[in-house]
Amino acid sequence: MPLDGAARRAFEAVLDPQDVLSDPVRCRVYECDGLTGHRVVPELVLLPRTAEQVAAAVRVCAEHEVPFVARGAGTGLSGGALPVADGVVIGLNRLNRILEVDPVDRRAVVEPGVTNLDVTRAVAQYGLYYAPDPSSQQVCTIGGNVAENSGGAHCLKYGFTTNHVLAVEVVLPDGSTVTLGSDTGEQQGPDLRGLFLGSEGTLGIVTKVTVRLLRTPETVRTLLADFPSVAAAGEVVSDVVAAGIVPAAVEMMDALAIEAAEEAVHAGYTIGTPAALVVELDGPAEECGSTFEQVRRICEAHGCTRLHIAGSAEERAAIWRGRKAAFAAVGRISPDYFVQDGVVPRTRLAETLDRIAAMSRSAGLRVANVFHAGDGNLHPLVLYDGAAGETARAEELTSAIAELCVEMGGSLSGEHGIGTDKACSMPKMFSRDDLAVMARVRDAWDPQGICNPGKVLPTPRLCGEPGKYRPHPLEEAGVIERL
Amino acid sequence: MLHPTDLKELRDAVLDSSGTLGIAGAGTAADWAGPLGPVDAVLDTTGLAGIVVHNPGDMTVAVRAGTPLRQLQEELAPHHQRVSLDAARVAEGATVGGLVATGDAGPCGLAFGSMRDLVIGVTLVLADGTVARSGGHVIKNVAGYDLAKLLHGSYGTLAVIAEVVLRLHPVPEREATLAVSCSLTEAAELARAVLAGPHEAVALEWLGTTPDAGTLLVRLNGTAAAMDARLDRLRPVLPGAVDGDDRWAEHAAIVRGGPGDAVLRIGVRPSKLPGVLTALPARAITAGLGTGIATVVLDAQDVAAAHETVAAAGGTSVLRRRPAGASVSAWGPPPSALKVLRAVKQSLDPAGRLGPGRFDPWM
CATH class of the missing domain: 3.30.70.2190 (Alpha-Beta Plaits)
Known part of the structure; x- marks a missing residue:
């Protein structure tokens, strides 16, 4: 259902009207993230300047049941920031202040729109740095890193975003604000911070992040x-x-x-x-x-x-x-390409690469391989020419490679996320019950289903009705059992 | 008492029973957090024991939740691998599932974090008998929600942990500890100097019975070839330091407490730790000067005020030992996210079957 006038007026009442974009030409800038094959022009783009404005905007969404999608730099590769039709995009780039640098306790408090590299730049004078280093670190934002639990080349030794974020301030889908985690990372009770990190914007919007810094x-x-x-x-x-x-x-x-x-x-x-x-x-x-x-x-x-x-x-x-x-x-050797992000146990790297080479030959498409060998995270680049009608074949090969990783006992995604791109592949990795429990957790946070809907978990609308159950590869190998 | 020995029996035990359920592993943290209320049955997980699969080349292990971590470490040792967790109660037989459910960690949490940082996959059973998994068998994995995190620190109130997959680290060729006698305030200064240098300490803990006098322990992990040179470089930062390899048992003893003690685990910004600890009427203290996580031994009647003191400093606190029979508040002021916690509980265990009382009075 398209946004009604009351909702539009409510957004303009809580934000500066110039921070509410409705011109389709300007909204088109936000139609996709790094997964450029999927595009949806949002009804409105909201560009709040403070955490309070984010909360106020989300409260309007909750009151009027308007779906919203949070967005940082839009560098994500899985369509996690793909807008929802009839919904709004909440862009967080203007929340870009470094609020505190504490060299003694080796931490910084930053807003979500600060870029990953700017955190390290701000603390380098103290001989400190922020460890997670995704390849896009010059432009990607900490808020996006929190949503995706981003990794990088050095996470084999130093871990992922979840290991370096002590606390997050979060606007929940009902518009209220809570803090998850603490000054030490200790949580009284279940590790809600850990659940939130990597939830791909489906449980709330992060408005403040306390990161741990390491000595260079x-x-x-x-x-x-x-x-x-x-x-x-x-x-x-x-x-x-x-x-x-x-x-x-x-x-x-x-x-x-x-x-x-x-x-x-x-x-x-x-x-x-x-x-x-x-x-x-x-x-x-x-x-x-x-x-x-x-x-x-x-x-x-x-x-x-x-x-x-x-x-x-x-x-x-x-x-x-x-x-x-x-x-x-x-891009220099191919007009178009898809990036894959599957993970396999390190001991099965060679076997997996052989299989990918064979799949590449039978699909008649070249695959370039760049990967984090230490942790088995592959980034096969499927090269194709969209103008020559190769897109569908390339997409098929890309999905087949991700699913091959699951078959090898690995994962669909090491760091890019599930987003829109791989939601329909989730049943290859997780059983119906696994996904149902994840959905119950999601419903607890977002009972209205307005917070980045359609991402991560497969939906019948997106993926069709689930087919007949096929045993998980690990089940066939006797590593896990289904009852 | 229900005593399942595999996943199917565990699910059946949950399905075939009705009413409230307590979950018990080795029982090493039974007196932590809120007291378990009256329950219709106790589910003993110690029959769910043993390694499911260990992949030495991938440095991962899948293990049943009732396996004592101590036993797992013994089985990993021939491969020169370990779970990098040194919580005090591991020596008493604490199970892997129990360590996750209580969010436990020891001194080397400075370098390796707590169980949340080591668990890469989980199999759980909900109160309605649903069996679900999240994560997997690879260390790098962002597919789906990380339900293991949700169970970390859940004290058996959200689901029964049936199996966990852990990432492993190589056993260092050598571990060495230097010990310095000093007050807590002096220790904080020394710790700052150690952290500012290139030493890469894996544990940095002060212990004592009063803030005025105690011992700072600094532990290094590394290769045999380089360790002596690293220690030579560390000694000038710690004047008067002596070999402290055998001092960690004292640390563990304070963390565990004794009969009649109330033990509180607290966390505040590291630089606030000396001030907060000095303000508490503690009978013994361990202070993680790099992490900000400390343990204090108190009289039962001082616990409520201690929660308030820590909360006023922006910190966290949880009871880690309740004197038998004493009424002691397990938790301090509720966190802002309490309503999320309640909503998750309502969604996963709507009948309130699991672990009643553990988060009393929060939920």
């Missing part, structure tokens, strides 16, 4: 190593882990991803090598040096064909520039 490591050592095969590079990762080493980051790229990245940013990667590994260690100088030497020996034992050790901060930055450029760089 004394030593950081980074190497880039080429290997004759993806399997050889994978064995290096296994051996490093088996040696009891927890690297700060382990990233892998295949030939196609290397080619694209190198042509885009000239970071010193070897074009033509079948696989490259980036391994980074950090910590106290005494320890980091000897452990790094151990990693170097493991690389050599697995037939490393070239080993480049960053000799300066600039060289280290170049290695990371190549890795982080990979997504955008494939």
Whole structure:
């Protein structure tokens, strides 16, 4: 049902009228996030300037039963910020103040519209940093990171957003404001902060975030190593882990991803090598040096064909520039691409990549692989040409890869979220009862069903009626049982 | 007493019983939080024991909830892996499910967090017999709601935990602790210096019977090759420090308390900790100077005022030992999110079957 006049007037009464956008041309800016294949122009876009205005706007939504979608920078890759028809988008970019930096207790309190990197910039003078580092960290916001429980290249050692957020102030779907978590992260009773983090904007809107800061490591050592095969590079990762080493980051790229990245940013990667590994260690100088030497020996034992050790901060930055450029760089070798985000147990990486290669051949589409090898989080890039009518085939391949990850005992998503993109794949990973319990939890927070509806959990409207039950792969393997 | 030994028996036990249910593991935290009210049956989880699957190469383990963590650690040890949790009651046989349900953590929480940071998947049984899972067997996973978080600290009031999947860490080649005699205030200064340096302490705890005199313990984890050099670099920051590897038992003893003691776990901003602790009539203290989490041993009649003192400092508090027979308030002023908690409880356990009394008087 389209927004009625009373609701519009109510929004204009609680916000400055110029902060309520209704012109379809201006609203079109908000029609999608990083998942650009899905677009919905919202009825209204609200741009509050304070947490109180966010709460007031949500109260109007609750009174008039208007669905709302919170949005940060719109860099999400799963359609979590896709607007809802006949609903409003609440843009949080204007809540962008750093409210407090406490170098003694190593924390900062920020509004949701502050970008990830700006938190680190604000605290670097104290020798501190904010650990989660998604590739989009220059533009993505902390509010979006909270919604998605964002990871990044360094989460193998340092964990995810949920491990670095002590408290959040949240506007609930009824417009009231609560604090989840505390100054220490301790929660009296169930860990509601932990449930909220990663709930993809379906349980409320975050208006204030208290983050934990870490001391910048004394030593950081980074190497880039080429290997004759993806399997050889994978064995290096296994051996490093088996040696009891927890690297700060382990990233892998295949030939196609290397080619694209190198042509885009000239970071010193070897074009033509079948696989490259980036391994980074950090910590106290005494320890980091000897452990790094151990990693170097493991690389050599697995037939490393070239080993480049960053000799300066600039060289280290170049290695990371190549890795982080990979997504955008494939645009140079393909008119269009989809990014996947599945996770597999690290020990099944090689097998999974073989399967993806076979699926790529039979679909007749190229797949470039860039991934967080340390934690098994794949980012296959499915390359296609929409103008040549390849879109549907590419979408099918993309979903098939995500579902392959579940079959391998992994997950549909490591860090990009379920959003709109993978909601219909959720029954591959979770049983009807699993999803029903999640829905009950959601209803407890949002009984009206107005808070980012249609995301995360599959709905008949979005996905059709559920088909006949098929056993979960882990069930077939005897790891889990269904009663 | 219901004593299921597998998931099916657990579900049937929940379905076949009616009325209120208490959930008991090893019983090491039975006197924590609010007292369990009169219940029609107690569900003993200790029969749900053992590893379901351990994947050493992936550093994950799925384990039944009634497994004592101590026993799990013994089975992981030959693989040089561990669950990075050193809560005091682990030594007394605390179960994995119980440690999650009580939100417990020990000194190395400074580096590794609490159970919430280590659990990557959960299987639960609701009061209506519904069996559900969330998370999975991989450490990086954002698919669906993280229901394990919801059960962390739920004290058996929302669901029965049947199985958990944990992420593991390598056992460090060497652990070493330095100990310094100092007051709590001096310890706070020393802790600040340690944290400002490159030492990467995994635990930073002061303990004592009065704020004026006690001991600061600083623990490092690392490779055998580098440890001596790291300790050499740490010593000048901690003048007079001696080897303190054997001092952690004293710490655990304070955390556990003794007969007649009331024990309160509190959390405030680390820099506020000395002030808050000095204001409490504590008979013994452990203070996590990096985390802001402390344990105080009190007389039962001082607990209510202690809750208020901590709340006034913006902190959190929960009772971690109730003297037998004493009426002691388990919780302080209710958090702002209480209505969410009540709504979740209403949604998952509408008949109020599970764990009555544990959050008294909040819900």
